[in-house]
Amino acid sequence: MRFKLFVLAMLTTCCAMAFAQEGQMPSEEEMMKKWMEFASPKAEHEMLNKMAGEWDYKMTFWMGPNQPPQEATGTCVDKVINGGRAVSSTMNGQMMGMPYEGFGVSGYDNFNKVYWTTWTDNMTTGMMYMEGTSTDGGKTVVYNTTMDEPVMDVKDKPVRFVSKWISDDEHVLESWDEVGTPHEFKAFEIKYTRKK
CATH class of the missing domain: 2.40.128.20 (Calycin beta-barrel core domain)
Known part of the structure; x- marks a missing residue:
């Protein structure tokens, strides 16, 4: 659980900086979904x-x-x-x-x-x-x-x-x-x- 919170905090920080200029901050749920998509093993x-x-x-x-x-x-x-x-x-x-x-x-x-x-x-x-x-x-x-x-x-x-x-x-x-x-x-x- 702590790891997920850490990942979410890191994502929030990184995404906030990335999207600050564009003014379109994704929700925490959207960020976590995107992160899990890239973190999951594939074919x-x-x-x-x-x-x-x-x-x-x-x-x-x-x-x-x-x-x-x-x-x-x-x-x-x-x-x-x-x-x-x-x-x-x-x-x-x-x-x-x-x-x-x-x-x-x-x-x-x-x-x-x-x-x-x-x-x-x-x-x-x-x-x-x-x-x-x-x-x-x-x-x-x-x-x-x-x-x-x-x-x-x-x-x-x-x-x-x-x-x-x-x-x-x-x-x-x-x-x-x-x-x-x-x-x-x-x-x-x-x-x-x-x-x-």
């Missing part, structure tokens, strides 16, 4: 929630164009959080002979109509945030974003991630590097298979 969230469960993954990655592929394996546990509004992912495995662990959260923003993902792992001290769109109901989500590459002293390098839902037991994540240049190449592909 996009239902699609994301299919990721819940335990997965084995196999990653194939390339250090550059025309470089030989390398492989890494591990497990991933995805959990539905925030009342069905997001999915957390925890990965553990081996990469280049070292332990690998990563954590991310994915969701869908009803207001801005974008998929979003955060990611951090033990190979960096930074965090990646990306937004993406889908034209097939969330089965394929394309994220165009930037990332830093400290080894090369490069900031905000354009990259693309493509998430593909193959079936209830398989999905794939691709990463493309040097996006928008003649040297664009697939940097990695992770194939997730649901544990039986």
Whole structure:
């Protein structure tokens, strides 16, 4: 109850400022209805929630164009959080002979109509945030974003991630590097298979 009152108070304040110039303040009931509409999980969230469960993954990655592929394996546990509004992912495995662990959260923003993902792992001290769109109901989500590459002293390098839902037991994540240049190449592909 306190949370609802807090949300209502915040909405009232924000809306009052927004509508003060126009002189048309919506009622508290209208504001709460609008807020709940944007806060409620939709079909996009239902699609994301299919990721819940335990997965084995196999990653194939390339250090550059025309470089030989390398492989890494591990497990991933995805959990539905925030009342069905997001999915957390925890990965553990081996990469280049070292332990690998990563954590991310994915969701869908009803207001801005974008998929979003955060990611951090033990190979960096930074965090990646990306937004993406889908034209097939969330089965394929394309994220165009930037990332830093400290080894090369490069900031905000354009990259693309493509998430593909193959079936209830398989999905794939691709990463493309040097996006928008003649040297664009697939940097990695992770194939997730649901544990039986």
